[in-house]
Amino acid sequence: MMAAPSSALLDVRDLHVRFATARGEVRAVDGVNLSVAPGETLGLVGESGSGKSVTLRAILRLLRANAAITGEVRWQGENLLALPEKRLRDIRGKDIAVIFQEPMSALNPVISIGRQIDESLVAHTALDAAGRRRRAIELLDLVGIASPEQRLAGFPHEFSGGMRQRAMIAIALAAEPKLLLADEPTTALDVTIQDQILKLLLRLNRELGMGLILVTHDLGVVAETCDRVSVMYAGRVVESGPVDRVFTAPRHAYTDALLRSMPHGGAARAPLRPIPGQPPRLDRAIAGCPFAPRCALVEDRCTVEAPPFAVVAPDQRAACWASDRLAAREGVA
Amino acid sequence: MSGTILKSGPVADAPIMTVDGLVKTFPLGRSLADVLGGRPVRAVQALSGVSLTVRKGETLGVVGESGCGKSTLARCLVRLHEPDAGAVRFEGADVLGLQGYARRAYNRSVQMVFQDPYGSLNPRLSVGDALAEALTVHRIVEGGAVRERVGELLDLVHLPRDAADRYPHEFSGGQRQRVGIARALAVEPSVIIADEPVSALDVSVQAQVVNLFLELQERLGLTLIFITHDLRLVRHISHRIAVMYLGKVVETGDTEAVFTAPRHPYTRALIAAVPQVDPHQRSAREAVRGELPSPIAPPPGCPFHPRCPIAEPQCRTVVPALVPRGGPWPVACHLAGPADAPEFIA
Numbered sequence: 001m002m003a004a005p006s007s008a009l010l011d012v013r014d015l016h017v018r019f020a021t022a023r024g025e026v027r028a029v030d031g032v033n034l035s036v037a038p039g040e041t042l043g044l045v046g047e048s049g050s051g052k053s054v055t056l057r058a059i060l061r062l063l064r065a066n067a068a069i070t071g072e073v074r075w076q077g078e079n080l081l082a083l084p085e086k087r088l089r090d091i092r093g094k095d096i097a098v099i100f101q102e103p104m105s106a107l108n109p110v111i112s113i114g115r116q117i118d119e120s121l122v123a124h125t126a127l128d129a130a131g132r133r134r135r136a137i138e139l140l141d142l143v144g145i146a147s148p149e150q151r152l153a154g155f156p157h158e159f160s161g162g163m164r165q166r167a168m169i170a171i172a173l174a175a176e177p178k179l180l181l182a183d184e185p186t187t188a189l190d191v192t193i194q195d196q197i198l199k200l201l202l203r204l205n206r207e208l209g210m211g212l213i214l215v216t217h218d219l220g221v222v223a224e225t226c227d228r229v230s231v232m233y234a235g236r237v238v239e240s241g242p243v244d245r246v247f248t249a250p251r252h253a254y255t256d257a258l259l260r261s262m263p264h265g266g267a268a269r270a271p272l273r274p275i276p277g278q279p280p281r282l283d284r285a286i287a288g289c290p291f292a293p294r295c296a297l298v299e300d301r302c303t304v305e306a307p308p309f310a311v312v313a314p315d316q317r318a319a320c321w322a323s324d325r326l327a328a329r330e331g332v333a
Numbered sequence: 334m335s336g337t338i339l340k341s342g343p344v345a346d347a348p349i350m351t352v353d354g355l356v357k358t359f360p361l362g363r364s365l366a367d368v369l370g371g372r373p374v375r376a377v378q379a380l381s382g383v384s385l386t387v388r389k390g391e392t393l394g395v396v397g398e399s400g401c402g403k404s405t406l407a408r409c410l411v412r413l414h415e416p417d418a419g420a421v422r423f424e425g426a427d428v429l430g431l432q433g434y435a436r437r438a439y440n441r442s443v444q445m446v447f448q449d450p451y452g453s454l455n456p457r458l459s460v461g462d463a464l465a466e467a468l469t470v471h472r473i474v475e476g477g478a479v480r481e482r483v484g485e486l487l488d489l490v491h492l493p494r495d496a497a498d499r500y501p502h503e504f505s506g507g508q509r510q511r512v513g514i515a516r517a518l519a520v521e522p523s524v525i526i527a528d529e530p531v532s533a534l535d536v537s538v539q540a541q542v543v544n545l546f547l548e549l550q551e552r553l554g555l556t557l558i559f560i561t562h563d564l565r566l567v568r569h570i571s572h573r574i575a576v577m578y579l580g581k582v583v584e585t586g587d588t589e590a591v592f593t594a595p596r597h598p599y600t601r602a603l604i605a606a607v608p609q610v611d612p613h614q615r616s617a618r619e620a621v622r623g624e625l626p627s628p629i630a631p632p633p634g635c636p637f638h639p640r641c642p643i644a645e646p647q648c649r650t651v652v653p654a655l656v657p658r659g660g661p662w663p664v665a666c667h668l669a670g671p672a673d674a675p676e677f678i679a
Contacts, residue, residue, distance in 0.1 A: 047535035160624050190398035191562065195606035195620045202617065217535065220565075220608030224615055244612045261540040262610060263569035268589060269392075271547060272569070274540030278505055 008035040009211045015071035017058050026283045028054045030235035039209040043222035046232035052215045094124045097172035101184040103164040107156040113167045114152030124175030139170040162193035179211040198225050231255045234290035241316030251318040254291045297322035350387040355380050355419035377628045379405040381580040392557040394571030400628050401577040403560045407528045411445050444522040448529035450513030454501040461497030467519035486515040507538035526558040564607045576600045579636035586662025596664040599637045
């Protein structure tokens with residue numbers, strides 16, 4: 001799918017987020033471009049501090065007051081960043097819903113799950129009371145909660161972590177959103193429960209044709225669930241493309257190094273290949289490529305001139321001066 | 334028993350530590366209504382009969398999900414918790430009966446590294462002082478030799494020597510974990526128990542710390558008990574693994590053998606649930622249904638039976654023992670066959 005703006009469900013252009021802090025300005029997001037097609041699953045992957053969660057929250061302006069957001073978030077012909085707050089509230093939760101890592105802090109602890117789903121249905125649908133109850137039961141059933149009639153009366157603390165995340169997803173789905181933003185939705189869960197929630201999100205994405213942006217630090221989660229991936233580093237998208245391309249033929253040195261740093265089956269007890277050093281501080285201007293100080297493929301111009309986010313293969317972009325060398329190595333290996 | 338000194342050596346089959354039938358329960362708080370209503374004291378069954386063997390010089394990976402008891406096991410081994418029943422033997426000595434000097438010597442031989450080194454380092458002590466404290470309390474070196482030994486420890490974990498003058502908050506997560514490891518190594522242990530030592534770190538930094546463990550083990554002949562929920566990692570660094578579920582070891586054997594042909598249905602589910610980094614190996618099917626049961630009211634019989642795709646009537650009533658069942662390694666499943674267990678679809 002080409003990144004033509006007309007076909008995109010959501011199109012993020014040159015997004016910048018700066019936080020004013022006591023120690024100066026932090027450039028958490030520094031010129032991010034993203035697009036999601038209807039029904040597509042986009043993985044937004046990066047390590048801590050890469051700006052992936054801030055990017056996700058900036059889409060719906062869910063950031064603290066000390067954040068300055070610039071750029072464009074195109075949604076059905078409108079720029080969400082320029083909409084009046086009241087108009088944006090109509091879109092939040094209805095067209096674009098969000099789920100977070102820790103559902104316990106997003107759910108209201110003193111209101112039953114049933115009522116929390118009902119609130120969402122009241123706000124976003126025209127159903128009557130009986131219709132809403134029926135719909136709430138359907139939703140719990142859809143997200144795989146057994147005996148949904150009884151569970152409606154339950155409170156968040158009576159649910160396990162996995163069940164809470166399912167309930168959170170049910171609330172998010174109440175308004176039949178066209179796009180779901182999921183911020184590390186399975187990070188707090190055990191691996192067998194994570195597996196269930198990811199499979200659930202995939203099924204909903206397929207059955208409801210709902211677009212999905214999945215923020216995660218886990219490359220495995222992206223490989224298992226996403227159609228496309230954008231890799232973030234130091235507040236920028238450094239590579240994006242179809243998952244099977246980016247994971248098998250990465251064209252940014254950071255993506256390549258990150259994939260190589262992971263333990264793979266088969267090379268037991270061989271030393272891993274870590275990325276030396278630390279990500280750069282974001283409260284200072286970065287000259288050239290932000291990954292240059294840690295990069296094994298660094299060349300002179302990397303430290304002075306920022307590489308353009310260029311098309312490197314059909315539907316694949318990378319901001320890396322070593323992109324061609326990575327491709328050549330690919331051919332040899 | 335005598336204090337153990339660092340000795341380097343190849344992996345031998347000789348066990349350095351054996352754990353036999355370890356039980357640990359934590360009583361739950363009772364409300365006034367519970368007391369007045371005469372309700373029995375409820376308890377969390379954290380460990381319900383854990384048995385395993387640790388061989389000298391090996392890495393034993395202990396894996397499992399939350400509530401399986403892996404951290405409680407670690408804490409019982411270093412006697413941060415006192416088990417309710419069972420035995421731990423270290424180089425022939427009964428660990429749970431050690432007193433006074435012998436207990437201190439054991440504590441020195443078996444050291445622990447925690448997930449969050451920030452929580453285990455005193456924020457007001459410089460790294461140098463923290464290491465020096467460990468050295469002098471245990472009288473490893475004294476006087477002028479302390480400072481030199483601190484420098485050697487920092488070299489060992491690849492931190493610059495000037496790190497001695499800095500405080501824990503001045504380090505990144507990965508560096509802090511190096512400090513935690515140096516602190517554990519200060520007393521020259523022969524066994525290190527590491528509880529999720531890299532789980533809080535980013536992937537690229539994780540690899541640095543994992544490499545450090547591999548290198549130190551090689552150089553110092555350490556025995557490593559590596560506790561984690563990360564199966565990719567455990568497969569990479571362990572010689573052998575023990576898979577825990579709800580307070581029990583359900584399968585234990587050589588890592589590659591277990592990963593290649595797991596015999597317990599839970600081990601299979603756990604391995605299948607790990608997201609693969611290869612996008613061509615996708616599955617739309619859930620690896621296992623259902624939730625982890627509560628350790629307050631563990632199911633009767635096999636703890637995995639409520640989620641098990643091949644459970645039979647006996648699984649609901651009879652607790653399966655951890656025995657070889659005709660195969661090359663022990664597994665706690667009634668249905669595990671001698672060689673290939675029956676294929677099933679989760």
